[in-house]
Amino acid sequence: MRARWSGDTWLEKVGLAVGEVPTPILETMHLPLLARALTVSVRLGVFEALAGGALDAAALAGRLGTPAGALERLLDTQVGGGMLKLQGGRYALTRLAKKWVLAGSPSSLRDSLLFAHDEWDFIAGLESYVRTGSSAPYLGTLSPEAFERSERAATMRARLVQPELLRQLPSLEGATALLDVGGGHGHHARALLSRWPSLTAEVVDLPQAFAGAASAPRLTFTAGDARTADLGRGRFDVALLSLVAHHFTAAENAALFLRLASALRPGGHLLVLEWIRHDASKGAAQADLLGDLFFSLVSPEAPFTLPALSGWCTAAGLEVRRARRLRLARGMGVVLARKAAP
Numbered sequence: 068m069r070a071r072w073s074g075d076t077w078l079e080k081v082g083l084a085v086g087e088v089p090t091p092i093l094e095t096m097h098l099p100l101l102a103r104a105l106t107v108s109v110r111l112g113v114f115e116a117l118a119g120g121a122l123d124a125a126a127l128a129g130r131l132g133t134p135a136g137a138l139e140r141l142l143d144t145q146v147g148g149g150m151l152k153l154q155g156g157r158y159a160l161t162r163l164a165k166k167w168v169l170a171g172s173p174s175s176l177r178d179s180l181l182f183a184h185d186e187w188d189f190i191a192g193l194e195s196y197v198r199t200g201s202s203a204p205y206l207g208t209l210s211p212e213a214f215e216r217s218e219r220a221a222t223m224r225a226r227l228v229q230p231e232l233l234r235q236l237p238s239l240e241g242a243t244a245l246l247d248v249g250g251g252h253g254h255h256a257r258a259l260l261s262r263w264p265s266l267t268a269e270v271v272d273l274p275q276a277f278a279g280a281a282s283a284p285r286l287t288f289t290a291g292d293a294r295t296a297d298l299g300r301g302r303f304d305v306a307l308l309s310l311v312a313h314h315f316t317a318a319e320n321a322a323l324f325l326r327l328a329s330a331l332r333p334g335g336h337l338l339v340l341e342w343i344r345h346d347a348s349k350g351a352a353q354a355d356l357l358g359d360l361f362f363s364l365v366s367p368e369a370p371f372t373l374p375a376l377s378g379w380c381t382a383a384g385l386e387v388r389r390a391r392r393l394r395l396a397r398g399m400g401v402v403l404a405r406k407a408a409p
């Protein structure tokens with residue numbers, strides 16, 4: 068996956084083909100504006116205001132309480148970006164907007180886009196990171212509102228990856244206890260509980276993470292720091308660590324994997340999902356390398372490699388059954404490890 072320019076006229080197409088279009092200007096001026104215009108449109112509620120039908124800029128401005136002229140400039144960028152279309156002077160949602168942006172769509176990424184507005188501030192620290200090598204983990208710096216946005220964003224992203232993630236687990240027939248460390252929103256735990264009726268689930272996360280989490284029968288939320296919380300010994304048939312390891316250093320992960328292994332019953336499984344570091348020398352895709360940079364910037368030591376994740380499992384006495392990149396959830400990979408039965 069990569070961002071590419073395509074020309075609208077034959078002259079532009081030829082210019083692009085022969086490298087005569089100054090694409091760095093487009094990338095540094097137009098692409099950031101496209102991204103920010105989308106998140107601002109989401110924050111204003113543009114897409115929901117158009118859910119009932121097409122409106123012209125003046126009518127939409129009346130609904131949103133903005134000046135019509137400035138709003139019209141914004142809306143026009145969304146026409147160029149493929150989220151809106153113009154029909155006789157009125158703006159209407161495209162199929163893309165209805166599927167991915169509109170609140171209420173089963174595949175809506177609205178909350179993810181709202182948090183992308185916060186992530187913009189993290190990206191502003193890129194030069195400092197590269198100059199000093201000191202990353203800027205953001206979790207402890209978020210306001211309560213931003214933390215809630217991050218958790219809601221994680222829920223929407225979890226929905227995308229969940230089918231492929233949960234397929235990695237063996238049958239949980241007869242299993243009775245699931246531990247989901249850093250599973251804040253409870254989305255994965257709820258899915259497993261509805262699939263396996265004998266299961267109960269415990270989600271351990273920072274207390275702020277539970278603000279918007281929906282409760283469910285057989286599901287308990289335990290507030291605690293994954294690095295220090297008491298996970299017990301031999302209590303769980305399966306433990307999940309999904310997109311949490313990047314919040315910790317390698318040493319913290321090694322210690323956490325030891326405690327996860329000890330929390331498992333003999334024969335129990337640990338499933339880890341994480342953003343996996345890519346290798347540019349092996350032709351990694353542009354989108355994946357940009358993801359690597361983002362995780363480097365906002366994490367203490369991530370992104371990690373599959374061998375690093377597998378190594379923490381092995382060092383904790385677990386047998387690695389599977390370690391691979393996912394096919395659909397681009398950039399991510401899983402490690403499935405098992406505690407030996409007696």
Ligand SMILES: C[S@@+](CC[C@H](N)C(=O)[O-])C[C@H]1O[C@@H](n2cnc3c(N)ncnc32)[C@H](O)[C@@H]1O
Pocket residue numbers: 206218221222224225248249250251252271272273276291292293294308309310311314
């Ligand atoms: C990217 S979200 C992933 C949420 C969920 N596991 C998923 O896969 O969608 C990272 C989660 O890790 C949690 N987390 C971060 N640091 C933590 C810590 N020290 N102890 C417990 N949870 C932590 C966050 O609160 C958040 O819920």
